[in-house]
């Protein structure tokens with residue numbers, strides 16, 4: 181049983197003549213610890229695929245199993261549980277809460293976790309240090325640079341301690357140097373055992389990963405593993 | 409708990425609009441509370457009335473006169489009417505009381521008496537009249553149905569109400585005088601150039617109460633702790649015109665049964681007309697009804713205003729909350745991506761509203777307390793007494809209604825949020 185199992189997954193937005201088919205019978209298997217990039221032209225369905233993997237959206241057809249659990253069967257609460265504990269997202273736009281402090285953003289996944297305030301603080305501080313942004317802890321995230329923001333987003337993903345990291349063009353808003361640093365971080369997380377899926381247009385970024393899936397018009401056109 | 413702390417920190421981030429919204433709510437709760445109190449005062453007064461004296465809505469009547477007149481002519485006729493009433497079949501008892509002041513002199517411990525009054529009157533209108541004490545005079549008919557308890561000495565008895573001119577008048581003292589006046593102490597007052605001698609025979613229980621001599625329904629009962637209480641003495645009983653007149657405000661007739669009303673009132677009114685003094689008779693129930701009607705207009709108006717303000721406030725809350733949800737779409741989306749359910753988001757919004765409404769309700773009630781306390785009205789003290797659980801219960805109920813009606817639309821809005829539209833893409 182693979183960690184991620186998509187079987188003939190399709191996704192259609194809208195109805196009748198307004199319907200857009202974003203994914204067509206996509207089948208993907210991924211094991212724990214893989215580091216995958218998804219490439220493809222704009223509008224090809226990459227984000228849609230990632231959202232389904234991350235339980236933000238559900239397939240119109242086909243089956244999606246994460247860690248053996250059939251996702252379509254889950255209710256809102258159970259899906260939220262998965263988003264909280266099993267999956268973490270990193271977005272191109274960082275998806276931080278504006279006007280909140282770095283600390284508040286990084287501590288976000290710990291909301292509702294059964295830990296004391298002190299334990300939470302220790303965990304958050306640990307990852308802030310790990311990413312070298314401990315001194316920004318009380319700063320409003322709106323005042324940070326792009327590179328700093330993405331570090332906050334990564335710190336948040338780490339704090340969740342989820343097994344699967346889904347990154348939708350994480351370097352899209354970063355310059356080369358920051359982009360490279362971010363990819364190094366993701367590699368490091370992969371080495372520590374996390375499964376990672378990255379969407380990118382950039383061959384160089386894809387070069388960091390061990391497997392590249394190409395998708396065009398909602399159909400997988402290529403799926404190759406690299407020997408490193 | 410985490411929902412509440414998120415709610416509070418989020419409100420802090422937009423404190424101005426929260427503050428304005430709360431101001432509106434505080435005013436609404438203030439007016440609403442005022443309305444509740446006005447309504448409660450009526451019920452309170454009614455309850456007191458029956459607690460103080462064994463009255464009955466249908467069988468206790470009050471006798472009054474359209475134009476009271478303090479001439480000897482009128483007093484004479486009034487006495488005739490009284491004698492007639494006492495003998496009318498169906499009348500079980502007849503009596504009156506009068507609340508006034510006396511100036512006791514030659515008390516064994518006059519100085520302690522003055523000290524006591526000075527202490528008691530400090531800061532009131534009576535401050536400069538410490539030589540005076542309030543006194544309730546009453547006759548047997550009323551006294552036998554009052555519910556006074558004596559903690560020391562003896563109550564008034566049958567013989568006390570039939571004293572002759574020159575006799576010593578027995579008097580009961582209020583609880584606060586228990587240490588400055590002893591049983592058996594005598595004092596004097598001068599009335600119509602005649603010396604009246606009183607002798608203290610008993611001490612009233614603490615917080616004894618009696619109907620206001622001014623308006624027995626609308627005015628609060630008097631606390632007798634600083635009062636004296638004595639039977640009408642002969643001059644008053646036997647028609648000094650001035651003194652007869654004072655009794656005519658508070659004259660009560662107790663019937664054997666409600667069925668006797670028509671018969672008794674016809675007889676009394678007939679006799680009154682014959683004497684030329686035109687009495688009116690009304691049951692306590694009818695008088696209460698008139699009072700209620702009168703107050704209702706005032707409290708209904710406040711109630712209407714309170715509800716009007718509340719509805720406006722609810723509309724305000726709903727629109728502010730909706731626009732805050734709109735403005736916070738991104739933040740809420742981020743929370744949901746990180747694992748918050750729609751229920752969590754709804755809880756956060758609900759907590760905000762609960763907090764806003766609760767704090768406003770409490771402030772509104774407190775504000776109203778202050779304004780009622782400063783209001784110069786005979787029932788001001790009663791109003792303050794109303795600040796107790798039944799009132800808080802009503803305010804709580806209104807608060808819950810406000811919360812429920814203002815949370816409904818925002819929650820629907822949250823239900824419609826689509827996670828994949830909230831985050832992702834480019835900013």
Ligand SMILES: Nc1ncnc2c1ncn2[C@@H]1O[C@H](COP(=O)(O)OP(=O)(O)OP(=O)(O)O)[C@@H](O)[C@H]1O
Nearest residue numbers: 193194200201202221222223224225226227228229
């Ligand atoms: N919520 C939606 N409602 C309707 N159509 C949608 C929705 N989300 C995506 N689509 C459509 O589905 C298709 C795939 O979109 P998707 O966002 O997955 O593309 P993408 O590969 O991520 O593109 P990009 O590289 O520009 O981010 C597009 O045609 C898009 O217009």
Ligand SMILES: [Mg+2]
Nearest residue numbers: 226227228348
């Ligand atoms: Mg995309």
